[in-house]
Amino acid sequence: AQKITQTQPGMFVQEKEAVTLDCTYDTSDPSYGLFWYKQPSSGEMIFLIYQGSYDQQNATEGRYSLNFQKARKSANLVISASQLGDSAMYFCAIHRGGSEKLVFGKGTKLTVNP
Amino acid sequence: ETGVTQSPTHLIKTRGQQVTLRCSSQSGHNTVSWYQQALGQGPQFIFQYYREEENGRGNFPPRFSGLQFPNYSSELNVNALELDDSALYLCASSSGLEYYEQYFGPGTRLTVT
Numbered sequence: 001a002q003k004i005t006q007t008q009p010g011m012f013v014q015e016k017e018a019v020t021l022d023c024t025y026d027t028s029d030p031s032y033g034l035f036w037y038k039q040p041s042s043g044e045m046i047f048l049i050y051q052g053s054y055d056q057q058n059a060t061e062g063r064y065s066l067n068f069q070k071a072r073k074s075a076n077l078v079i080s081a082s083q084l085g086d087s088a089m090y091f092c093a094i095h096r097g098g099s100e101k102l103v104f105g106k107g108t109k110l111t112v113n114p
Numbered sequence: 115e116t117g118v119t120q121s122p123t124h125l126i127k128t129r130g131q132q133v134t135l136r137c138s139s140q141s142g143h144n145t146v147s148w149y150q151q152a153l154g155q156g157p158q159f160i161f162q163y164y165r166e167e168e169n170g171r172g173n174f175p176p177r178f179s180g181l182q183f184p185n186y187s188s189e190l191n192v193n194a195l196e197l198d199d200s201a202l203y204l205c206a207s208s209s210g211l212e213y214y215e216q217y218f219g220p221g222t223r224l225t226v227t
Contacts, residue, residue, distance in 0.1 A: 004156075037218075043202055045157070045218035091156050101147065101170060102216070104156030 004105035021077040023092035034075040039089040118219035135190040139207030146188040151202040
């Protein structure tokens with residue numbers, strides 16, 4: 001079974017600074033994918049970034065990058081140049097190759113201060 | 115916006131009643147997954163429909179059932195509602211089983227009293 005652990009219930013960052021949100025995962029499958037989603041107060045889950053277990057390079061999407069350390073089973077999200085609109089819940093999730101479901105962590109609430 | 119829509123936005127039901135939630139998938143997507151998100155928790159997988167067939171189910175009782183239509187829209191039905199069913203219900207659509215292109219709708223917030 002897959003498991004996601006997000007140990008930071010809440011994080012605070014100043015506008016324009018970078019922030020790292022932690023995610024560790026547990027799986028025995030060699031093929032898997034790791035995802036980060038943003039959930040504003042409106043409720044919709046917004047896809048941010050994806051990292052496949054066989055990808056050699058860390059994924060990047062604009063201001064988002066995923067710090068993938070396979071041996072440590074961590075997939076931290078780095079947000080550069082934080083903006084007020086980045087304030088939201090952030091969820092890390094894992095998908096096992098061939099599986100039908102995403103397994104989510106409990107999330108981290110990010111607050112960006114002006 | 116992702117193109118995935120859900121209705122209704124909010125719903126209040128009484129314990130023991132039945133409820134139907136609806137999801138319209140993004141154009142071109144033939145797979146719909148449903149998730150339950152209790153307050154303060156991450157989403158939990160309920161089940162998935164792929165080309166009108168159930169393609170997997172999470173740890174939810176049989177009173178949670180679903181349907182997918184030929185246009186790939188989907189329904190989630192919950193019978194004999196319990197207080198613990200109060201949650202945000204999210205649907206997500208994707209093309210085939212490509213999860214990195216899975217897009218979520220805005221959710222339906224169900225309150226059971």
